[in-house]
Amino acid sequence: MSRSERLLALLQVLRSHRRPVSGQVLAAQTGVSLRTLYRDIASLQAQGADIEGERGVGYQMRPGFLLPPLMFSAEELDALVLGMRWVADRGDAALARGASAVLAKVGAVLPPDLRRDLHESALLVGTGPGRAPPGPAxxxxxxxxxxxxxxxxxxxxxxxxxxxxxxxxxxxxxxxxxxxxxxxxxxxxxxxxxxxxxxxxxxxxxxxxxxxxxxxxxxxxxxxxxxxxxxxxxxxxxx
CATH class of the missing domain: 2.30.30.520 (SH3 type barrels.)
Incomplete structure (x- = not known):
């Protein structure tokens, strides 16, 4: 698991808890050591995640924190690219422009390794007979x-x-x-x-x-x- 995937998993676990949860529980649920967990929480806090708590007390993420777009797993990034490429190819003109804009905006804030994965994705939308007519409305x-x-x-x-x-x-x-x-x-x-x-x-x-x-x-x-x-x-x- 890459560091980005690990931080994403930790965010998702924190969001699933309504009350403060101990570091030991978080470490077990994310499959990392307690030392790594503390380091990851510090990294998320430095990136703007509003996580409250401390060692021995427990941690809780305050509601309202938006997941930054750089936090994608490989499967999530593949799903995003394939979905937007399908819409850009099969949607009406306005939807196609929207799909291309989404990929451009996400690519602009991804770290270099994920940006490369986005642009070099091998998931393509095939062409073939029977495509839906666009319709006038x-x-x-x-x-x-x-x-x-x-x-x-x-x-x-x-x-x-x-x-x-x-x-x-x-x-x-x-x-x-x-x-x-x-x-x-x-x-x-x-x-x-x-x-x-x-x-x-x-x-x-x-x-x-x-x-x-x-x-x-x-x-x-x-x-x-x-x-x-x-x-x-x-x-x-x-x-």
């Missing part, structure tokens, strides 16, 4: 979800039928071959899913819909115990 749909905006959409189903709906968007699902907008449909008084590449027009309406995104998602799951199948991209849910 993704950069409008995501803010509408965040802000709980009612939307008026014009939707064309698989048979070519066109309908206008007023919906409450609460989630956006990314499949390899499509993007699916999850909504409460006012006209159908029920949940409906819409492929974003079949949304011909979308416009936000005044005001926000009642409740929260999380409440709508929980209710959808309650009504759809088979929800693993009900979001298949072949289903346009135009009924």
């Amino acid at each position: 993704l950069d409008l749909l995501r803010p509408a979800i965040r802000e709980r905006r009612r939307l008026q959409i014009t939707y064309e189903d698989a048979a070519g039928g066109v309908s206008r709906r007023v919906v409450w968007p609460f989630a956006l699902v990314y499949f390899d071959q499509s993007r699916v907008l999850m909504c409460w449909c006012e006209g159908r008084n029920d949940f409906r899913n819409f492929r974003t590449d079949r949304i011909r027009q979308a416009a936000p309406m005044d005001g926000v819909y009642p409740g929260t995104r999380q409440q709508l998602l929980r209710e959808w799951r309650r009504r759809r115990p088979d929800h693993g199948q009900s979001l298949l991209p072949e289903t346009d849910s135009s009924g």
Whole structure:
């Protein structure tokens, strides 16, 4: 285990304890000697971690400390790189810019060894057939979800039928071959899913819909115990 990984593990253990915990317990949970533990705590305090306590009394990290981005394990760094590269390759233009900016910001504050691992990562996103069409409204749909905006959409189903709906968007699902907008449909008084590449027009309406995104998602799951199948991209849910 590298020093960075060891310090990360110690931070995670400290964050899991609500009350002061002895050095012996921390050393056992992180798999280091007591001497190394004391040295690591001093290093974290020097880097700004608000850890209170002393030898023989116990240690506790005050709430509100943000984990600095330099504290990544190898697996976490791989996950970050692969995820951001996938978004940069498969997301809409705004998400792609955001993903590239995240990697640049993280790389700017990493220590040299981890910065090298970030830039030289061998985890790549492959290209192939069946990539999802971008759809005309993704950069409008995501803010509408965040802000709980009612939307008026014009939707064309698989048979070519066109309908206008007023919906409450609460989630956006990314499949390899499509993007699916999850909504409460006012006209159908029920949940409906819409492929974003079949949304011909979308416009936000005044005001926000009642409740929260999380409440709508929980209710959808309650009504759809088979929800693993009900979001298949072949289903346009135009009924």
